[in-house]
Amino acid sequence: METFDLSIIWAVIIGFSVIMYVLMDGFDLGLGILFPFAPDEDARDVMMNSVAPVWDGNETWLVLGGAGLLAAFPLVYSIFLPALYIGVFLMLAGLIFRGVAFELRFKSRRNRHWWNRAFSWGSAIAAFAQGVVVGAYIQGFQTEDFVYTGGAFDWLTPFTVVTGLGLMAGYALLGSTWLILKSEGHIQDWAYKITPMLLGIVLVVFAIVSIWTPFVNQVVWERWFGNLRLIWIFPAMALFFAFLVFRSVKQRRESYPFLATIGIYVFTYLGLIVSQWPMIVPPNYTLWDAASAPGSQLFLLIGMLFVIPVILMYTAWTYWVFRGKVRVGEGYH
């Protein structure tokens, strides 16, 4: 009776939610990471104001992806969360402190430095934890009979620490290129200055992870050095976009660095997906193993088909309303 594969549709929805989250929360987490290094308090104000209208909406995709996982691929939910138990807590604590700091910093003068600290630490911890999740996903999970059987710190290995630091650098790069787009004067100069450095760090981590990954995961090794030569297009495209970032920063173009950074992310993400496909809980379970009952997938799909266009329209509208530069001493009203 199945005329189309609901699991594939859901994989697309969740895959889309994840990359939307990474890109959109990525640049505001990145600004949080760069926060302590900003040249002055004016720059910090501009950084915060540049994401103020959008940051909370960005986290929409995290909640949407999480809720969708429980409904559509419950096995992912019930293995990832136990396996990443401590990491999940640190990420949530980071995101909460950061969110509260964001709101109350604006309403505070005397206590502002405390909220500054909470904002940058919260952002850094959340970004690191998310990078670790990526690393843990590449590593795979120890499972038996649909249950996680590994230890409390399987997710914390030298490899995942590298991916954690890598994503921190990657988010910082998204943040700095976003700032190039949204600022001017000495703040923009600063963002131009740090971008090549951040790009350098990202490329180094990119290289380390690429070389290391096949040794961590046998399946990935075979995928990359087997017959499927076409797969190399993804890292090639990612490197091409990295070159674009570098060149456009040199030419001082305002919007290209950010757009090209998005390109790096998209192709790295696609490369990551094809190295594991169709494994969704590596190394043992495919997305069909992890799926919930078709009736349950369908029941929620109906609601999702209504809400996703609404969220996309709302998001696009918000970014449109708050387009343009953010100036010192001036917020949105």
Next chain:
Amino acid sequence: MELDPLVLSRIQFAFVVSFHAIFPVFTIGLASYIALLQGLFFKTQNPAWDRLALFWTKVFAVVFGMGVVSGVVMSFQFGTNWSNFSLAASNFIGPVLSYEVVTAFFLEAAFLGILLFGRGKVPQGIHLMAATIVAIGTFISAFWILSANSWMHTPAGVELIDNRFHVTSWREAIFNPSFPYRFSHMAIASFITGGFVVAGVSAWFLLRGRDPEANRRALSMCLWLLLFLTPLQAVVGDFHGVNTLEYQPTKVAAIEGHWETATNVPLLLFALPDQEAQENRFAVGIPNLASLILTHSIDGEIPGISEAPPEEQPPVMIVFWAFRVMVGIGLLMIATAFTGLILRRKDRIYENRLFLKTLVGMISLPFIAVLAGWIVTESGRAPWLVYGIMSHADGITPSLTGWMALFTLIGYVLVYAVVFYAGVYYLTRVVRNGMLPAHEHASVDRDADRPKRPLSAAHTPFDDDVDPVRS
């Protein structure tokens, strides 16, 4: 000491969910109140209604924001600590909990923004409509959450295949047997909570002689509402109890503190249940009253706790006393509402300082009553997670160790302590600022007003060095 991940996970879930529940319980009632105020303003054009609506919308914004923050943690708890349950029940609870998220997103994207920031920018009728839809939306959110919860108490519409629940009828699963009672009981509880908070804050303003016209109206409205709802809640609670007697007799036995099945059962007012000895110490009761309440007949038979083997009994002491806290506060609320009716003669409700002070003091009581009620229903189903089918021990994450659970429990307590402190401190400032006309506010906000950031609607500084009342 051996750290038990099961006990620690239950404590953690209870802590996180209790902390979260405080906020929606209040916002659900408050949203309807704001819609009512907007409606009255729309109809009469009396600016007092508008001032009240504006003020309570600010409070709503802050409380709603805190509810969202604490709710995000909830959506991960099922997976981190109860992964076996999540996997087994995902076919039902997955879509149902996700529909709550879908509902919330719809609201935030469209109507919450208009309610929070549209005042004076959109026509009054549209603003009223947005307020009404937000109020309805909070009920739809509660609908999904309570449906999932009720299903765990009275599972229906599913069959168990290979340790996974499969939905055979969405209608039967969503509208499971205890759902209508739990939903009504909770909806009324939200209205009562909102009513007592608004009454208490209005009384606080009246004691200080601030904006008496608007606050008198608010107080009077709330007291009429409470006069009607507090006795109604007792009746609905009774129906809920009778439903529980049918599906979870052991819980009712624990509530009543009756160990043995018997007829002509007394209503115990005081007792110290002893789980080990399976009996009470120091029991004081009113003869035959429990039989009358539960079976509506003076000599009705009520099953005892001992019908269930000791390992399938809930912690009787907790259930017994939490129930008495809830009912005790409920009776106090009814008494307060009726005192208000008596004091209406010659408008003494607005002047009797003792009565006004009592109302201020009662602001926290509905929250305690709601939490006590949840403790009754959740502890009372122990050891069952899905009643009669899956126990807490079956549902827990197998890889979870005691120290992991302890680490996150302490962590969440610390995180929430900071968030709660900052939130309540800020809320107090918003309330103290009161119903000043908008142009007398010195806004320190330089940020964007977005519905995804409800706190931005409060427009109140956080600390003292910026004078909030610069006139």
